[in-house]
Amino acid sequence: MKKNALSITRADDFAGWYQQVIAEADMAEESGVRGSMIMRPWGYGIWERVQYLMDQRIKASGHENCYFPLFIPLSYFSKEAEHVDGFAKEMAVVTHHRLIKGEDGGLVVDPEAKLEEPLVVRPTSETVIGTAFARWVQSWRDLPVMINQWANVVRWEMRTRMFLRTTEFLWQEGHTAHATKAEAMEETLSALEMYRAFSEEVLAMPVIAGEKPENERFPGADATYSIEAMMQDGKALQAGTSHFLGQTFSKAQNIRYQDKDGEFQFAYTTSWGTSTRMIGGVIMTHGDDDGMRVPPLIAPYQVVIVPMLRDKPEDEEVLDYCKALAKDIAKLRAFDEPVRVKVDVTGAKTQTKRWSWIKKGAPVILEIGPRDMADNKVAMIRRDALYQDSGKLDTKFLAKAEFIPEIPALLSDIQTNLHSEARERMDGNVKKGVEYWSDVERFYAPKKKHPGWLEVQWCKATGEELKSIEERLKKLKLTFRNVPVDAAAADGTCIFTGKPAVERIIIGKAY
Amino acid sequence: MKKNALSITRADDFAGWYQQVIAEADMAEESGVRGSMIMRPWGYGIWERVQYLMDQRIKASGHENCYFPLFIPLSYFSKEAEHVDGFAKEMAVVTHHRLIKGEDGGLVVDPEAKLEEPLVVRPTSETVIGTAFARWVQSWRDLPVMINQWANVVRWEMRTRMFLRTTEFLWQEGHTAHATKAEAMEETLSALEMYRAFSEEVLAMPVIAGEKPENERFPGADATYSIEAMMQDGKALQAGTSHFLGQTFSKAQNIRYQDKDGEFQFAYTTSWGTSTRMIGGVIMTHGDDDGMRVPPLIAPYQVVIVPMLRDKPEDEEVLDYCKALAKDIAKLRAFDEPVRVKVDVTGAKTQTKRWSWIKKGAPVILEIGPRDMADNKVAMIRRDALYQDSGKLDTKFLAKAEFIPEIPALLSDIQTNLHSEARERMDGNVKKGVEYWSDVERFYAPKKKHPGWLEVQWCKATGEELKSIEERLKKLKLTFRNVPVDAAAADGTCIFTGKPAVERIIIGKAY
Structure with a gap:
């Protein structure tokens, strides 16, 4: 069974997971x-x-x-x-x-x-x-x-x-x-x-x-x-x-x-x-159950090279090879800037270093050992697609000369992929078309985990009327988020008051 | 007679001049x-x-x-x-x-x-x-x-x-x-x-x-x-x-x-x-008596283009010409970065704008009017060499096509020139070879303006002895600055105590 890098999963304890990501990254x-x-x-x-x-x-x-x-x-x-x-x-x-x-x-x-x-x-x-x-x-x-x-x-x-x-x-x-x-x-x-x-x-x-x-x-x-x-x-x-x-x-x-x-x-x-x-x-x-995943545009390092060092004489050669590789990668440009690359020269074990960069969420991790060097290959881990279907870490062995020029496109793909994944999740979790307050109560039933948001029609109440609506929401730990600038026009009745609706507004739990 | 942009000169009132530069720039x-x-x-x-x-x-x-x-x-x-x-x-x-x-x-x-x-x-x-x-x-x-x-x-x-x-x-x-x-x-x-x-x-x-x-x-x-x-x-x-x-x-x-x-x-x-x-x-x-002079490496804008606008229909054409010029200049690189260029599109009079950039100390100021445009020329002011010997503003009329590629070298020259000027002044104002305390007293006589620093030999006193030396310096409003890392070895006697000197140290008035 697949074992993740963090001991607390998002599903089990989201708040605890959040703290652990920050600490482990x-x-x-x-x-x-x-x-x-x-x-x-x-x-x-x-x-x-x-x-x-x-x-x-x-x-x-x-x-x-x-x-x-x-x-x-x-x-x-x-x-x-x-x-x-x-x-x-x-x-x-x-x-x-x-x-x-x-x-x-x-x-x-x-x-x-x-x-x-x-x-x-x-x-x-x-x-x-x-x-x-x-x-x-x-x-x-x-x-x-x-x-x-x-x-x-x-x-x-x-x-x-x-x-x-x-x-x-x-x-x-x-x-x-x-x-x-x-x-x-x-x-x-x-x-x-x-x-x-x-x-x-x-x-x-x-x-x-x-x-x-x-x-x-x-x-x-x-x-x-x-x-x-x-x-x-x-x-x-x-x-x-x-x-x-x-x-x-x-x-x-x-x-x-x-x-x-x-x-x-x-x-x-x-x-x-x-x-x-x-x-x-x-x-x-x-973030996922293995830690942080940083979008390449804001990653301090986009590519991290982990030399496999064994306290042996050939370490020097591996290090030199990695530094030369980093130099080549730094000449590339992604998103109109030089690619940010780092060689992790610290003395920790390869496995420790690998997992520390996974937990930090570096977009691309390259491992280089004596064998990769001899074969002119790199072992590549893509942080946004960490595992094979089997649950094994999806390390790809690639020919260095072919891989290097692909890095900018790879980073761009990771950036897009993280966005699409999040976009899909969000789109799937904003429920529209709720017509009655009782549906709201059901939707946010106490036992339900991660229910998402509702987009509802309302009368754009103000003053005292708004205060009483606020109180109703508060009992469900909900707040108004906003009236989307691109929301459809209202065409129904206010779910709070039954009056004709004026606009559509998002409600949900919030930080 | 040459009239400067600031009403207070360095020679007359250095502290007042300093405040005025900051305000006017x-x-x-x-x-x-x-x-x-x-x-x-x-x-x-x-x-x-x-x-x-x-x-x-x-x-x-x-x-x-x-x-x-x-x-x-x-x-x-x-x-x-x-x-x-x-x-x-x-x-x-x-x-x-x-x-x-x-x-x-x-x-x-x-x-x-x-x-x-x-x-x-x-x-x-x-x-x-x-x-x-x-x-x-x-x-x-x-x-x-x-x-x-x-x-x-x-x-x-x-x-x-x-x-x-x-x-x-x-x-x-x-x-x-x-x-x-x-x-x-x-x-x-x-x-x-x-x-x-x-x-x-x-x-x-x-x-x-x-x-x-x-x-x-x-x-x-x-x-x-x-x-x-x-x-x-x-x-x-x-x-x-x-x-x-x-x-x-x-x-x-x-x-x-x-x-x-x-x-x-x-x-x-x-x-x-x-x-x-x-x-x-x-x-x-x-800074000088016309305001600030910013070294090109740290100037927010290195080249400022001042369109000569007259509230006439041809203004539009002049503006377009200036913007195109700015675009060409922004493609150049100086000091391994793109050249930072700005078009001053504000509605003030040309003369006001010119002098505001002189007082701010933009390294290169270009004025463009309808005539320059027709002739494919630029009127160029170099902030570090503002005047002709006659005292007239040294505006150079240059063919645009020849001038543009020269900008990186020009900026580099201004950077070097500001440094050399300051270096020469500093070197000329650190007096060495003073042997007696009485010479120090004479050097810093109350009426003397801007005396500079002395490099003297001393015994590297500590504790109480140092305190009493500090007191003597304080009476002349002097302090120890530092022992230059590249100073010559000591070979004489301490000007404060007459003991064998240990090192050479800089003294002067300080902010």
């Missing part, structure tokens, strides 16, 4: 600091790839990168809190600026060094960036302003989970200001589409892009859009959001411009963000 | 948050180039990037403070995790949400990274560990200055652990050499690499090395440091390994860092 670990993780080279390397590739798209669409302060004076938030209901208040606050020796010889906070005004560690930067926009924008000629920032942010979360919800996380936040409502809305949707395309094309992670209902909006936003990815346990992961902020923030922060007629107008602003949370999504989209 | 601005600046696209773009190019060197020398928490529990520092004298204590401390509505409707810190243990915002990461190393390192097989982190750090500075000394700044910090003292020392010096080469080759900023005397060491280090750059006012800027930490930190943090004989040994550690401070160094090395 050496992606991240608990830091000893509450709610904060350490991203290790393989996990951080994936984030670097995400940054690199998304940054290109952000810049290509006319945005420039800036850097704004980590600390935001408390008064900035007070101003925002006046304008914004439901403003989140769980934040890290800096109140002192010095340590001194305590009585026991250790260090304590110096009570003399209290700040006049507490500083909040940024949870997001609308307030401090808006204040800058107010300085930068005077005339219609100064618009649009389109900037982006890569930064760390902090939110004081009670229950944390690596990559998905950590006190500190890394992200990008785009912020723009525009002269007209139409332009700002176009920007909001263009950021959403950028995220959708990035997620599908780069992360190989299928998503549904759509608008959130009122109760799920970013506080202060006129409209919030999201991309929602389906994890292998059928839960939704919100993997990116784009907010149309209307004039709420420009009025709070006085972002005004003189139009062509000399009249003062408030600008329209947007903000949009994605974070290291996406990596959690990639794990739960592509 | 749109590099950074005050944020309204104490001691923190906003890096605007041109300034941050330079930092992105620095990151990109240094990251390649860091990785090529076998280091991998990780990410560690921003918040470090106070107890970690207490442990360090026991082991380390002179431990700096001006740090931002997070004590609370929630805001609530205050009596006046604004927000206040929730006194109920006090943290059990205060969290320090990282001033540097030795403690938290060392704690991880202690987990990662068990056997000699786990060594060396060689990692790097790009991050923001915070130090509570009393007097701040953009790029040079800000409360929050961006940096990279390398951290390594090794089995032997020799290996750790080799790593320390190899990081130092990486910084030296990067500074000279990439920033075009000449530096002296050398060891700091005892009183200038990083607290807890056995040896600290630095690169010191000379600013145009003759002051030194410490632009990077590399520390040999011996076993001080491994003992405090219990980084132990079992050697091949099964014996437990403490590892030897190093750390090394450079920061956004380097950009301050680049400004004060290359």
